[in-house]
Amino acid sequence: MTLVLVEGASDERAVVTLAERLGHDLAGVDVVAMHGVTNLGRHLAAADPRRRTLGLYDVGAATYVTRVLARTGTDPAGFHGCDADLEDELIRAVGTDGVLRVIEAEGGLASFATLQKQPAHRARPVDAQLHRFLSSHSGHKLRYAGLLVRALDLDRVPAPLGGLIAAL
Secondary structure: OOOEEEEEEHHHHHHHHHHOOOOOOOOOOEEHHHEOOOHHHHHHOOOOOOOOOEEEEEEEHHHHHHHHHHHHHHHHHHEEEEOOHHHHHHHHHHHHHHHHHHHHHHHOHHHHHHHHHOOOOOOOOOOHHHHHHHHHHHHHHHHHHHHHHOOOHHOOOOHHHHHHHOOO
16 A cells, blocks of 8 residues: 655646556555645654655755654655656656647637736746746646646656656
């Protein structure tokens, strides 16, 4: 039995989708969205100590995660940090053109173009605009997480996500 702790529902969807794409049987694996990394301690305290515990987190929370893992006696080897977050990892892995194709297939290009025209985003690189787009509308992160993982060339799986799946 394995417990996989991830920050949010979009991370959960990405992990499950990639595991399925790679043919991993998730029987006996619980992927749990913690609804924020600050809930890590609570989830670890409630976890069955006989279960192997893995996790995925944003690299900005690395100090916090390291402290909580040490305090709870949890093996840090199973925890993987995304730079800066899973959306950034997926944008780099799928590539901006690939992400734009996914957005277009979902009918979201007009909305993305509107974001690009906003003064705060005009001069930003496209990958930064895509990151903002994915996190700016309610449900976008969740909606696009699985779609981006499906669009992902399996030779370009981001290291933190691939490391987590390999540990399953």
